[in-house]
Amino acid sequence: MIRxxxxxxxxxxxxxxxxxxxxxxxxxxxxxTADCFAGQVVAPGRAPAAIDGERINxxxxxxxxxxxxxxxxxxxxxxxxxxxxRGVMAVSPEFGVTRDRFRETVFEVVEIEQGxxxxxxxxxVPIEPMIGVIGVAPSGAPVACGSPGAHGGNxxxxxxxxxxxxxxxxxAPGALLAAGDLQALMxxxxxxxxxxxxxxxxxxxxxxxxGLEVTNPLVxxxxxxxxxxxxxxxxxxxxxxxxDMAELLATRLGLPAAQASMLMSAAGRLRVSQVVDPxxxxxxxxxxxxxxxxGGDLI
Ligand code: CA
Numbered sequence: 001m002i003r004x005x006x007x008x009x010x011x012x013x014x015x016x017x018x019x020x021x022x023x024x025x026x027x028x029x030x031x032x033t034a035d036c037f038a039g040q041v042v043a044p045g046r047a048p049a050a051i052d053g054e055r056i057n058x059x060x061x062x063x064x065x066x067x068x069x070x071x072x073x074x075x076x077x078x079x080x081x082x083x084x085x086r087g088v089m090a091v092s093p094e095f096g097v098t099r100d101r102f103r104e105t106v107f108e109v110v111e112i113e114q115g116x117x118x119x120x121x122x123x124x125v126p127i128e129p130m131i132g133v134i135g136v137a138p139s140g141a142p143v144a145c146g147s148p149g150a151h152g153g154n155x156x157x158x159x160x161x162x163x164x165x166x167x168x169x170x171x172a173p174g175a176l177l178a179a180g181d182l183q184a185l186m187x188x189x190x191x192x193x194x195x196x197x198x199x200x201x202x203x204x205x206x207x208x209x210x211g212l213e214v215t216n217p218l219v220x221x222x223x224x225x226x227x228x229x230x231x232x233x234x235x236x237x238x239x240x241x242x243x244d245m246a247e248l249l250a251t252r253l254g255l256p257a258a259q260a261s262m263l264m265s266a267a268g269r270l271r272v273s274q275v276v277d278p279x280x281x282x283x284x285x286x287x288x289x290x291x292x293x294x295g296g297d298l299i
Pocket of ligand 1: 036132133154156181
């Protein structure tokens, strides 16, 4: 298997970034990833002065996918996510919905033992490993890995775990895929600005999905298909995710507009992914079991 060390990381996704490795369609690549603080936080307490604010949200890559180019949709299947034995969280007056409740940045180091996250107060929660940052080169100027966009990036969407497939519209030759910012556990919203941020390894299989036209990312899990939308406001992101799903139901399954809207209104799940990054992320999930009666594939 092709492996890439976390030493090969980027802080922005860019069409001009030199590829760190090349893979072919159908191949699998293992990326070693640093946590979102690039491993700079090793102890709980106040923010150490030495933390370099430029080294936040590294993503390992970029991976040049031979055979993927502008106009294609890259399908990235998440085969495996392994997380380290300890994670980091933070609260800060500089980020998060709760920022006004804090006067200084405070870090917490969270132990992870045998698949259980040990939160303060003796709270034990099973891990739900996910990928925070996964994206390809954007169509325009470089985008910092801390921000999401139509190219993917910092989507911070809980669905992106083992067994999920992420579909990303490709803008650059080779797609230039990168991933990082693993979380052992993250709640919808990521309200304080961090989940349980961990280093680790992700195993991704890449391919191109022909005949699919999308302008924003999609995620498929064994249970649901979800449209992912990124926007300045949550209202706008929610509308976009909803309308993208309505369009998908019309174009892929041939549902008339009224039928699609009523189906989504009756059985869909409009959810918040995160509200703390430079753009907000919303998603619209449709359960696959409900779509099964229509025959064809949604994606
Ligand atoms: Ca993130």
